[in-house]
Amino acid sequence: MPKFVKRSSKKAGSSPGTLIYVGKEKTHTSLMHLFSYSKSEIIEKVGKSIGTLKHYIDSGNVNWININAIHESSVIEAIGEMFHIHPLALEDIMNTAQRPKMEDYDDYIFLVVKMITFEDLKNELEIEQISIVLGDYYLLAFQEKEGDVFDPIRDRLRLGKGKILERKADYLAYALLDAVVDNYFTALEKIGEKIELLEDRILNDPKPETLEVIHTLKRELVYLRKSVWPLREIISGLQRSESKIIDQSTSVYLRDLYDHTIQAIDTIETYRDIISGMLDTYLTAVSNRMNEVMKVLTIIATIFIPLTFIAGVYGMNFHGMPELSWPWAYPLGFWSGIVIIGGFLVLYFKHKKWL
Amino acid sequence: MPKFVKRSSKKAGSSPGTLIYVGKEKTHTSLMHLFSYSKSEIIEKVGKSIGTLKHYIDSGNVNWININAIHESSVIEAIGEMFHIHPLALEDIMNTAQRPKMEDYDDYIFLVVKMITFEDLKNELEIEQISIVLGDYYLLAFQEKEGDVFDPIRDRLRLGKGKILERKADYLAYALLDAVVDNYFTALEKIGEKIELLEDRILNDPKPETLEVIHTLKRELVYLRKSVWPLREIISGLQRSESKIIDQSTSVYLRDLYDHTIQAIDTIETYRDIISGMLDTYLTAVSNRMNEVMKVLTIIATIFIPLTFIAGVYGMNFHGMPELSWPWAYPLGFWSGIVIIGGFLVLYFKHKKWL
Amino acid sequence: MPKFVKRSSKKAGSSPGTLIYVGKEKTHTSLMHLFSYSKSEIIEKVGKSIGTLKHYIDSGNVNWININAIHESSVIEAIGEMFHIHPLALEDIMNTAQRPKMEDYDDYIFLVVKMITFEDLKNELEIEQISIVLGDYYLLAFQEKEGDVFDPIRDRLRLGKGKILERKADYLAYALLDAVVDNYFTALEKIGEKIELLEDRILNDPKPETLEVIHTLKRELVYLRKSVWPLREIISGLQRSESKIIDQSTSVYLRDLYDHTIQAIDTIETYRDIISGMLDTYLTAVSNRMNEVMKVLTIIATIFIPLTFIAGVYGMNFHGMPELSWPWAYPLGFWSGIVIIGGFLVLYFKHKKWL
Amino acid sequence: MPKFVKRSSKKAGSSPGTLIYVGKEKTHTSLMHLFSYSKSEIIEKVGKSIGTLKHYIDSGNVNWININAIHESSVIEAIGEMFHIHPLALEDIMNTAQRPKMEDYDDYIFLVVKMITFEDLKNELEIEQISIVLGDYYLLAFQEKEGDVFDPIRDRLRLGKGKILERKADYLAYALLDAVVDNYFTALEKIGEKIELLEDRILNDPKPETLEVIHTLKRELVYLRKSVWPLREIISGLQRSESKIIDQSTSVYLRDLYDHTIQAIDTIETYRDIISGMLDTYLTAVSNRMNEVMKVLTIIATIFIPLTFIAGVYGMNFHGMPELSWPWAYPLGFWSGIVIIGGFLVLYFKHKKWL
Amino acid sequence: MPKFVKRSSKKAGSSPGTLIYVGKEKTHTSLMHLFSYSKSEIIEKVGKSIGTLKHYIDSGNVNWININAIHESSVIEAIGEMFHIHPLALEDIMNTAQRPKMEDYDDYIFLVVKMITFEDLKNELEIEQISIVLGDYYLLAFQEKEGDVFDPIRDRLRLGKGKILERKADYLAYALLDAVVDNYFTALEKIGEKIELLEDRILNDPKPETLEVIHTLKRELVYLRKSVWPLREIISGLQRSESKIIDQSTSVYLRDLYDHTIQAIDTIETYRDIISGMLDTYLTAVSNRMNEVMKVLTIIATIFIPLTFIAGVYGMNFHGMPELSWPWAYPLGFWSGIVIIGGFLVLYFKHKKWL
DSSP states (O other): OOOSOOHHHHHTTSOTTOOOOBSSOOOSOOOEEEEEEOSSOEEEEEESSGGGGHHHHTTSSEEEEEEOOTTOHHHHHHHHHHHTOOHHHHHHHHBTTOOOEEEEOSSSEEEEEEEEEEETTTTEEEEEEEEEEEOSSEEEEEESSOOSTTHHHHHHHHHTOSSGGGSOHHHHHHHHHHHHHHHHHHHHHHHHHHHHHHHHHHHHOOOHHHHHHHHHHHHHHHHHHHHHHHHHHHHHHHHHOOOTTSOGGGHHHHHHHHHHHHHHHHHHHHHHHHHHHHHHHHHHHHHHHHHHHHHHHHHHHHHHHHHHHHHHHTTOOOSOOGGGGSTTIIIIIIHHHHHHHHHHHHHHHHHTTOO | OOOSOOHHHHHTTSOTTOOOOBSSOOOSOOOEEEEEEOSSOEEEEEESSGGGGHHHHTTSSEEEEEEOOTTOHHHHHHHHHHHTOOHHHHHHHHBTTOOOEEEEOSSSEEEEEEEEEEETTTTEEEEEEEEEEEOSSEEEEEOSSOOSTTHHHHHHHHTTOSSGGGSOHHHHHHHHHHHHHHHHHHHHHHHHHHHHHHHHHHHHOOOHHHHHHHHHHHHHHHHHHHHHHHHHHHHHHHHHOOOTTSOGGGHHHHHHHHHHHHHHHHHHHHHHHHHHHHHHHHHHHHHHHHHHHHHHHHHHHHHHHHHHHHHHHTTOOOSOOGGGGSTTIIIIIIHHHHHHHHHHHHHHHHHTTOO | OOOSOOHHHHHTTSOTTOOOOBSSOOOSOOOEEEEEEOSSOEEEEEESSGGGGHHHHTTSSEEEEEEOOTTOHHHHHHHHHHHTOOHHHHHHHHBTTOOOEEEEOSSSEEEEEEEEEEETTTTEEEEEEEEEEEOSSEEEEEESSOOSTTHHHHHHHHTTOSSGGGSOHHHHHHHHHHHHHHHHHHHHHHHHHHHHHHHHHHHHOOOHHHHHHHHHHHHHHHHHHHHHHHHHHHHHHHHHOOOTTSOGGGHHHHHHHHHHHHHHHHHHHHHHHHHHHHHHHHHHHHHHHHHHHHHHHHHHHHHHHHHHHHHHHTTOOOSOOGGGGSTTIIIIIIHHHHHHHHHHHHHHHHHTTOO | OOOSOOHHHHHTTSOTTOOOOBSSOOOSOOOEEEEEEOSSOEEEEEESSGGGGHHHHTTSSEEEEEEOOTTOHHHHHHHHHHHTOOHHHHHHHHBTTOOOEEEEOSSOEEEEEEEEEEETTTTEEEEEEEEEEEOSSEEEEEESSOOSTTHHHHHHHHHTOSSGGGSOHHHHHHHHHHHHHHHHHHHHHHHHHHHHHHHHHHHHOOOHHHHHHHHHHHHHHHHHHHHHHHHHHHHHHHHHOOOTTSOGGGHHHHHHHHHHHHHHHHHHHHHHHHHHHHHHHHHHHHHHHHHHHHHHHHHHHHHHHHHHHHHHHTTOOOSOOGGGGSTTIIIIIIHHHHHHHHHHHHHHHHHTTOO | OOOSOOHHHHHTTSOTTOOOOBSSOOOSOOOEEEEEEOSSOEEEEEESSTHHHHHHHTTSSEEEEEEOOTTOHHHHHHHHHHHTOOHHHHHHHHBTTOOOEEEEOSSOEEEEEEEEEEETTTTEEEEEEEEEEEOSSEEEEEESSOOSTTHHHHHHHHHTOSSGGGSOHHHHHHHHHHHHHHHHHHHHHHHHHHHHHHHHHHHHOOOHHHHHHHHHHHHHHHHHHHHHHHHHHHHHHHHHOOOTTSOGGGHHHHHHHHHHHHHHHHHHHHHHHHHHHHHHHHHHHHHHHHHHHHHHHHHHHHHHHHHHHHHHHTTOOOSOOHHHHSTTIIIIIIHHHHHHHHHHHHHHHHHTTOO
């Protein structure tokens, strides 16, 4: 899971708008993936530099360019120049610690969202920043790594299915955001499963490790929350936007998306509630267990202490202790006394429900 | 009780507006139930397909069609085509994990609410999603199962009683929502009874099971809250709506309904307060009990420890221990010393209110 | 104290606007109490049916009719017909579990408030619902029982004192609400006294019963809060109302009343704070006490355990134990050793401030 | 410190606007203190009745009249008549439990604020109500006692210094409020000192008395909060007021005052945070201390229990116990065994960091 | 770290607008640092009095004057006179306890912000107040000490790099604020590192000192929060400002800055959450540890208590105790009994997972 603050140390002191990649070191080759489509044609191209794709962009088609080269400032700069993107937006694209947001730059709308996937292998959440520059007839999507969450959309495009072909870039943006939000639910479902597993374990076998799992879950939800909450504003911002880029007919889809986001937020809040309840339950379970142990131990001691006293009494060396010489005093008198007293105490504690 | 997240796994990757039923598997026959009424006539019909009912719909009457076939996408699709319902609304109808909401599609208003009933047999809350498509002269109500909560309204219709016959479909929608909200109070009353039962048990006999009941109640209230809170917005949305479907004269009824919803929310919040108070009381009661036990045990030990010391003293083998040979030393001296010291300690602890 | 939810079970399934009394069973005779006044005359009448009072109502005077027959639906219906009151308002009048509210029905304003009195005998709060229908020249006040909180206002009317005679019904409504709010302060003062009593007891003699009193106080404040909070909205609604029924000159009085309500809310919130602080103090006090006890007991045991060991040593049967035969070994050596070791431990624990 | 609720018992049932003094009994002579000033002249007069000051009031000067006779309803009534003050305002002046507020009565603005001073002798906060009636050319200030907080302003007036002389009564009101807010900071500083003292004590010597001090501080902050919070609204109300009494040029001063009030509120909230942190620290410190004690005691017992067992073994009377007759068994064998076992346990506990 | 309240004691009673330095005593020489720049020229000057810089100010260039003489009221007064700054603003400049704020004085905008740096040597946060007076063509920045946070901006100016030269003073103000916010992230990163360090220590070696570190961190975050929160309002105030001083083209930069501030606030809130979670973890860890110790000790005692009883039994002096004279009774019978019983108890406790 990423650190909390990444922005500062590499950047403090540099001029605003300076392009500095803030994220893990990357070496893989950067690729650009273009879809240029209209009702009548679909073109798909993969290139290493923006130059090779230039040809398709001004064709009147809708152009979806997917870029995973956000660690190379030269590439980003070139794209920025070609599409007249503001330096501050470029800076945000490269800063993978950027908070999700929506900014209207008149000619284009700039979006930053967080893709959250659950990595089954590592058994933890993976967060990836996706920046979208949405123009009238183009959409630039910047990803940290070659993702596969948009593959279903690509497949639909390739098959010529769905409404995307009939519409402008704003509907494509909606489709991408919808895919992102759907993924939140997949992540939430995984967390839900973890929570259910945990609930059983807490009551039956509370251990310090359980506590750690609870804290991890709690923190994962904090991350999810930080990613999803701003999305609400982003989508309602798109909905209320007076930008000519967002078609009125897309509004009903955005409303639906907004609704899904609210549902994700609801689920996150519910999980947070459940987890803090679990923390309480865990602490109660642990302390109950400990109390039970201490109680049983104390009871054992309490039963033996009077018995030891009696044994002590008959170990005394007083001269005139008539009991000592009574016949059967030891085998019968003493031991039956011990059994009676011990038994009485056990029964008494049982009666009091202490045992 | 339903799981928290159902939306995602079946849907992630599919195109928005794809009709996928999200809910428990169903096999029973789907039925459509039609009421077509005006001031002068009331027609009631039950059919298996929407086609058989078509005849009545364009009659100028108000038509209430109740459908419990939400697991069959073909039926939903057919209805959607007939009434020109937006694919996203159809998708929400089939998604039983949908959050309650109100959406104005100009030609019709789309509502999703949650019906909550208390199942006496299972001793738990049952949640059912009810989707309503409200047009000028028709109302489609989609239910998960053949419900009986709307039966009183049907009876009133059959008897020709009440104001429903004199009014348009919006009043019928109000009547249905009113029935839903009245049911919330029935559920809340059941929870209220459970709470009262619990309060007695907590003070008199706190057990780990009690804790579990508290947690169940807490979670049930979370569900209720998630169902009722959005209803507030829905009803106030209907009230403020400028849609021509909602008649001005219905507004006073919606205001009343709004008021009831607020009261339900109030009650839920109060219950939540009470339950978290109960949790504290439970923990306090348990720890008091444990403390009492430990205190009594410790006191018993504390009384016997000095006595054991005395017995130990007279078990020593020193040569010149004059007490050992005093007459009556053991039967009188020793035992009365023990009784005096023990008695003093008991009285002292009683005086200190420790015992 | 009333149950939390009363609305539902008697009503679920019935048509909205059906008059069903929701409250305790009542048998006493219902009475109507009329004051018909203007600057020049004051008429007071008591009648058993609204018919007998009809004569006075259309006289141009201001008419204050006090009704305590809210359990008789026929009476309520008759009144509703005479004053053209909406069925939903009548339903609310009979539903004594109604949340406080203000509704403007153009011809009249409908108010529901809660009167709270402290019953000295039962030592608990009593809640009574008061519904007011405020027209231009009439005011209907519906009470659950023959109350005496409005008696000072009646006395002022009878004596012809105060500004009421010179003004329309809206000022009378203000006077009634003012009496209700003044009563909140009386109730709050009683609770304040209880809190002060409790604070002493908590520090000096914390018992489980104290805990119960704290919880009762907490719940009483929840009730008060639920009654007073909505009043704020009601009064500010009256103030901002554009209804012709509320005279502009009454506005300054409503502002004052609003101010009092805020002060009551403030006091309630302060009390809630204090009470949750008290709960903490109680728990701390109890656990401190228990800890003290356990510490003292453990110290006693700790002092005797080494001493018992020494006694045990000299009870051993080793052959060559020279100490045993030393002269004065027992009376002097042993006992002074015991006293020195025991004394040292006591002093050490005192020094450590453990004792 | 004052009780929480004073309004009710003396007033319930009385007509609104009735003048009843709510506060401590007073007997001292009431005095009126007049400053009548303009750019060119400053007149200072002290009188026992408002009549003696009448002469100066209509002179066209700004008149500041300070009155500490708020317990005498006749005086208040006379002043009310002379300046045409609304009876509800007069009632609030005499009710020293009034919540701080600002009310615009067109001809004058009515303000109630709380002066808070820290009484060094009693070591507690003293709260005094100050009511201000601010007209165009006059300002009436009502105080509970002859205060000295306004003395610096009086001195500045006497010396003819500051901007007050050049301005209307609104600037004087600002100056008085500024003095009140400055005093809040003095009180806060005292509380800050107490908090610092307390912090040391909590860590080094936590006692039940410390807990009481914490609770007192907490309650003092509740009082401060209740006094300062409404001031924010009051000042912003003055700022936004469209009354002709508030000159536009005073607005920048009010903005500054508003800023100071926010800072006082900030400080109060910070202190509240710190104090609840201290409460936690106290509880943790106490429980740590107790745990330490219990641990040490238990360790002592744990060391001696096996030793006592060994002593017990060699006190047994079995016939064939060869160890008993070994030479040096007791002085060397036994005691070195004891020392070795005891020492091992001590070292083991030290190693485990339990000791 | 600074005290919480500094405003009051030096100022209470003094006239508003009186210039009193509120901060640490200072003796170093005050310096003024001027940058006068336009697209074509950059002039840098350092002077001891404002007089020596006067010459450059009216040149039509943008003038950035940095002043660290805020402890000398004469200097501040002289500057105030030259630039016609309101006395209240001057007062705020000298009051280093001023809350961050933005005030529009028409001719200039007055800003107070807090610079936060992490002092590695002292290992704590350092807070410095920076006041900015922003006019059309001049910017006065008042610092508490000769800072170096603005050095990168100075370097960029000297090199003639960046957009600053091409723009008016408002962009310079943005650049300064941006540097301040970037520094918050540096401070937050340090705190983040501390938190990570702490998290390890809490689980592995919880000590009272850890608690103190947690409390220090908590308080540092309170300070950061108090500094950063108001900045949000300040920047959004600048953005929405209708002042002619803020150029429309600067708005997009302010939006970016606003976004950074929100991110800083987010991080602070997340840290606060984490730290309160750590507090809980610490308390749980400490109490678990203590419980473990007590449990082990109690188990040791519990094992030896029955054994001691057995030893006591065979130390009794009854006449007929046949076991005593059995051959091998002691070496075999007794000791194997002890081992069996002790072993059984150990195994039993292990089986129960108590050991």
